[in-house]
Structure formats: structure tokens, C-alpha cells
Amino acid sequence: MADDSGILSQDEIDLLTKSLLGGGSAPAASAPAPAVAAPAENTAESARPFLKIICEQASSVVTTVLSRAVDFQLQWLVAGENSVIPDELTSKSLTMEVDVKKDVIGKMSFVMSKQEVATLSDLMLMGSGHTDYNDDHKDAICEIVNQITGSCITTIDSQLHLSLDLGQATVSDFSGQNNFKGGAVATILVKVEEFPDQKILIVLDDGLLSGIKAKSSAKSANSASADMSLASLGLSAPAGNSGGSSGGVISGGGSGVPIAAPPTMAGGGMGGGGVFGSTGNKALDLLMDIELPIVIELGRSQMSLKRILELGPGAIVEMDRLAGEPVDILINGKVVARGEVVVVDENFGVRILSLVSPEERLKLLR
16 A cells, blocks of 8 residues: 555556556456437327328328328328427417317327418318418418318228217317327428428327327237138238238238239229229319209398298399399308309309408318
8 A cells, every 4th residue: 555655556556557458357346338228108109000091091181171292291100298399380370179089089180380270270161371370370270270170970980990070170289288198299291382392290199099099909908819810721811901902902812822802993993993093192083073063042031931932923032232233152051153144055053253362261160
């Protein structure tokens, strides 16, 4: 050991030198290296197939509604407490909340900036999309969300075996803060043709995420059980998606002989939009042959029951519209245009003079 002057002896110097050069054991055992923590499990991952369907259907529906290319891309998916609010959503944002019932129970929310709401709503109403937000846009964005959720029901049922009942969207202001406890938060990049990209959030509350996770686990267990049953019979499940076809080939009755899938109709599964031909959008093609009632309204009048009972041949009913004033053209009870009455080959017709303005369409949505 060192003497009173603090100087090390030669033996102590030799011992320290051997330790540094690896020539001897260290004077004391070194402390064990700290264990590296395993990465935490992303509890939201079970919702990825569900959210991918939401994004795919949203792209299709909004593209049809706006008549321009729109793409919803899933970027990040994390548990609620680990989420980060994009800068554009920290202020002046709205939440469109949808109740989910039946097989699973919970809430799903869409969080958008008010500027994105104004853009989508104005484009839906055949505007330019370059407008400032106002409260009238709430009805339009709720209608868009309702169409998205409505289009997802069948796909979620067929692909995920989840039978859902999705309520009507309700809108409220978003706090801009990360107050999510549990659940899943997905950051979605929205690309609208000719407009800057925007980010929105799709939030699944803890009840909805837990229900999706439970259904997913049950489905995996059933698939594993089915595979074991096939193996016990000396059979194997077909490659790829079980119960489905791949590359136009269907497995034939356990014989292992592939059977060609039936040919599809040109232009899509619904005959390319019926007698009108394909529009290039499968979602819109499905609606092309649907008939809608068109009503031409000359005017209206309110009468008492006594006056109505007094009506007879030759009686005149005065309406609230002046002679020569345009008549209303209604589809499904909603005014869409105005025109004037004409005669074509001894039949009455209507020449369209104008379409209703975006502001009037907003009022009709209420």
C-alpha cells in the first residue's frame, strides 16, 4: 500500500500494470453489464388490418365524392399513450366520432384540421376547395365520414369476420392535446389531387381495440385448429389465404387438381357499370344502374281542409310562384337544379337553367 507520503510501492505498480495489460486478474470483480431491455410490444398492431380497410375504403369513397384522386395512406400506428399529435392538428381541429356496436363495442374518431375539413367539404359541394372554414362545413364532413364508415361494413365483415353497426358521425372541437388512454392512434397521410398533403388521425378507443384484438385471437386459434384437423387427415391447407383463391385458381374438392376461376366480366365485376359502360371507378360503377325519382315542382300552396273539400272541376289553386319563374328539379326530394318548362314533340320537358349553389346544398344536408 502507499506510504505516508501517498507514493505507491513497486509491488503495487506491478500489480496495476498487469491488470491493465490483461496479464493478471483484476483487483476486484467488474460490475455486470446492465441488461438491455427488450422493446415494448406495440399493443396497437392488432388493429392494422382494420385500419387498412378504413384507408382503402376512404380512398375509394372520397375519390368518388370529390371526382378527383384521393389517397389515404396509413403511416404510423401506436398505442394511444405513445401517440404524437401532428403540428397541424394541435389547434383549430375537429373530431368526428362514430359509435361502433354489435360484435365489438367502442368508438372510432377522425381528427382533421379545420382547413382540411373546409377543403374536402367545398370540393364535395363542387367548389374550388380554396375556402375558409365555417360552421356549415360540419354537416358536409360528417356526410363524408358517414359514407366512409358505411362502405367499410361489408368489407370488414367479409375479410375480418366482424359484424359491425356503425352510428352516424357527430362533430366536436379537438383539444389538440394527447389525452388518449389506451386504444390505438393511426396517423394517416391524405393526398388530394392538386392540393398539399395533410395528416389526419384515426383513433380507436380501448374498448374497440380490445374487441378487435379478441376477435383476431379467436380467428387465429380457429385457423390453427383447422390446420391441425387437416394434418390429422393427411391433408394440407392451400397456400396463401385459406378459403380463398390466388392467381385465378381455385382448389378443387380436396383432389389437389386446380380449377380455373370463372372469367370476369369486362370492365369489372358488375359489367363495367351496366348499360352506361365503365366510369373507371369500381365504387361508382356499382351505382350507375340505380334509378332515382326526379320530380318537377311548379309551386306549392297551403290550404285548409275545408278549402280542399270544396275543390271541384274548374277550381283554381294559386301557387307561390310567379308565371315564368324557374321551376324546381328535385331528386330524392332534394332540389338539385332549376329550369324552365318546354314542350318537346307534344310532351312536356324541362330545360335546366342552373344548378343549386354549394351553400344551398349544405342547407339541404341538415
